[in-house]
Amino acid sequence: MTADPFLADCRARLAFDLLANTWNAVVVWALRDGPCRPAGLRRRIGGISSKVLTETLRRLQADGLVERRAAEPGRSGVEYELTDLGRTLLEPIGAFGVWAFEHGDEVAAAREAAEREEGAR
Amino acid sequence: MTADPFLADCRARLAFDLLANTWNAVVVWALRDGPCRPAGLRRRIGGISSKVLTETLRRLQADGLVERRAAEPGRSGVEYELTDLGRTLLEPIGAFGVWAFEHGDEVAAAREAAEREEGAR
DNA sequence: CAGAATCCTTTACGATACTG
DNA sequence: CAGTATCGTAAAGGATTCTG
Secondary structure (H helix, E strand, O other), X not given: OOOOHHHHOHHHHXXXXXXXXXXXXXXXXXOOOOOEOHHHHHHHHOOOOHHHHHHHHHHHHHOOOXXXXXXXXXXXXXXXXXXXXXXXXXXXXXXXXXXXXXXXXXXXXXXXXXXXXXXXX | OOOOHHHHOHHHHHHHHHHOOOOHHHHHXXXXXXXXXXXXXXXXXXXXXXXXXXXXXXXXXXXXXEEEEEOOOOOOOEEEEEOHHHHHOHHXXXXXXXXXXXXXXXXXXXXXXXXXXXXXX
């Protein structure tokens, strides 16, 4: 048995790394309906601080997934929007959403059972 | 604009949190072909220490995605295998794999461009 | 070979306060 | 309102060593 060719491909690891933090996927998903301002994003997402939102958006910008620009003419502030590349991520992320609805409860149940067992030890 | 109903669903966040670390998705993927022993997993994955692999497997076990048992009769050691629940994750994870092949280069290019710009600053 | 025990470094995340 | 600056904590990851 040798190294997995798929996992050896650095692009695959890159994709996994994109999701390997708490907020990237969440923020991309929160932008799926179109441009949004930071305050709006924070309301949508819930539980994310201004600082962490900014950091996440910078990361996504650097990866070419999100664009920052001045808000629509006549409105103050800025807007963030998914790039074309960023929008291609919506499909796989959505697949996880579907998975969550179908199997999230099972994971939660397993986790609680494991914790009970842990507590009984 | 109010909180996103999808993101407010704790199951959705749970799904994202499952992937919110470096190794969970990688290890699940490495187990897609069937039972495997830790040493085999380490070879397949590459770059993961024994300690981190064990931690990851424990996490996945607690979430009901992976099962641990003695290796096949006649062989020493232990084996890990995806549970039925764990196997349901292969589809969405695979979707990311496809995405990586199609768009990984674009992300890498964007990242490099951003770093060059960063360096020029 | 499986994996637990240590030790260490880094960073992600969170809370808060502050600036233009 | 957007974003930065600080500070603090917790956790993840890595390297190494040791044991059954």
